[in-house]
Amino acid sequence: MQETDLALLSDAVRLAARVATSYTGRSARFWDKPDGAGPVTEADLAVNACLEATLRLSRPDYGWLSEESEDTADRLSRETVFIVDPIDGTRSFQEGSRTWAHSVAIAHQGRITAGAICLPQRDKLYTAAEGCGAFLNGTPLSASAGREITGCELLAARPTTDPDHWHEGVVPGFRRAYRPSLAYRLGLVGEGRFDGMLTFRPTWEWDIAAGAIIVAEAGGICSDKSGAALRFNNEKPLLNGVVAAGRDMHPGLITALRR
Missing domain, CATH: 3.30.540.10 (Fructose-1,6-Bisphosphatase, subunit A, domain 1)
Incomplete structure (x- = not known):
């Protein structure tokens, strides 16, 4: 089906x-x-x-x-x-x-x-x-196989570099790029052109739904900012931010974030 x-x-x-x-x-x-x-x-x-x-x-x-x-x-x-x-x-x-x-x-x-x-x-x-x-x-498609956050390239808006988002206020040394469409950002992660993408604000399901399966089927992981699996068709269709990356890098990104 x-x-x-x-x-x-x-x-x-x-x-x-x-x-x-x-x-x-x-x-x-x-x-x-x-x-x-x-x-x-x-x-x-x-x-x-x-x-x-x-x-x-x-x-x-x-x-x-x-x-x-x-x-x-x-x-x-x-x-x-x-x-x-x-x-x-x-x-x-x-x-x-x-x-x-x-x-x-x-x-x-x-x-x-x-x-x-x-x-x-x-x-x-x-x-x-x-x-x-x-x-x-x-x-x-195949998502990035990179493991190290330092030096990697992530798609993210400027506020993601605020130390308040990161464990002990330490922002990892990643390179930041930006694209205006969240769906496109996820496609680029699935494509392996970028190592991951981050958004920490509450995020509408329609911005993420198609991109989430593209990342997953390309061998990456797409979760909320706490690392929890995404669930869709919620009563209020908002997700708790999004972290998407290759399978090797994703756990490190979640660990680096402030809980």
Whole structure:
């Protein structure tokens, strides 16, 4: 079932890419969400409508959780749920940049079983299904095998270098890089181009769901910032931060963080 679900997700994000790229970024109408939740554009809503119609028609028994849909309790009674970020990196899209993504995943009983991340402007399609490996444009992926944190390269926002986050206030000597899309950051970790990624703030499930299985199926580990396994389709769909890295490095990162 995971393979047929993944084929559905892969087709859906390709369709989403055609919808999103029919808008022109800077000229797309946009407005700010309530309570400082960030911007949304007409392209976000058009992609969300396209994905919901396509995916729910194909799997009417699956629940639905999306950044751009009103959340309801219905999904909590479903064993299997779509978790969707129509455009991850809306500000990047709005600015006319290329670093934004469509991120779509399926969770079964809280565990991600299939995921797809598409970056239309970078010609990248990351895919993974449980037990089937992770791929970029059909080529198998392998996460970094590095063990040492000192000198490694991590994707993270600047606040992660605040000593308050680290054991005894000692920030490991890693090199920091940044990409505006959390989904893309996880894809890059699965790709082995970066050794890991960190975010310590509460993180929405739709930002992480597809990337989590891509990292795992590439041989890495994706957990919350305490090292606990991620569980999805929670009543409040927020995760306690995210730490993703190759299997050898992940335990050291968790140990280095302040508990």
